[in-house]
Amino acid sequence: MMAWSSVSCMLIDELLAKEHRFWRAAGDADFYREHFADDGLMVFHIGLMSKDDVVASMSGAEEWESYTIDSPTCVPITSDVAALVYTTVATTADGSEYTAAVTSVYSRRDAGWTLVLHQQTPRSFD
Numbered sequence: 001m002m003a004w005s006s007v008s009c010m011l012i013d014e015l016l017a018k019e020h021r022f023w024r025a026a027g028d029a030d031f032y033r034e035h036f037a038d039d040g041l042m043v044f045h046i047g048l049m050s051k052d053d054v055v056a057s058m059s060g061a062e063e064w065e066s067y068t069i070d071s072p073t074c075v076p077i078t079s080d081v082a083a084l085v086y087t088t089v090a091t092t093a094d095g096s097e098y099t100a101a102v103t104s105v106y107s108r109r110d111a112g113w114t115l116v117l118h119q120q121t122p123r124s125f126d
Contacts, residue, residue, distance in 0.1 A: 064090045081105065084102075
């Protein structure tokens, strides 16, 4: 496995705070409707999801019992676009663990930093 060094990015604290809000908002369709870009996409092992798909899937989705954001790295792409890359271990209410490598791309827009692309590569789901 390739070792990545942490890329210096002055935005990492701000982007991490936003990312935590998305993880804590599982089940809150209104949060995703307000904070996920209209032209955004999410990429999962089941396929691509548009904003409408994501919002619909959040209605009634279960919250995570716990989650971690491990080894976060901020990758500046342009002055108005940055990616946050990390691994996660998330636990459901029944104790099942989901581990994944995650990339979230944020774009600076009128309302501030907006999530435009979120991709998860599962490492395991027990």
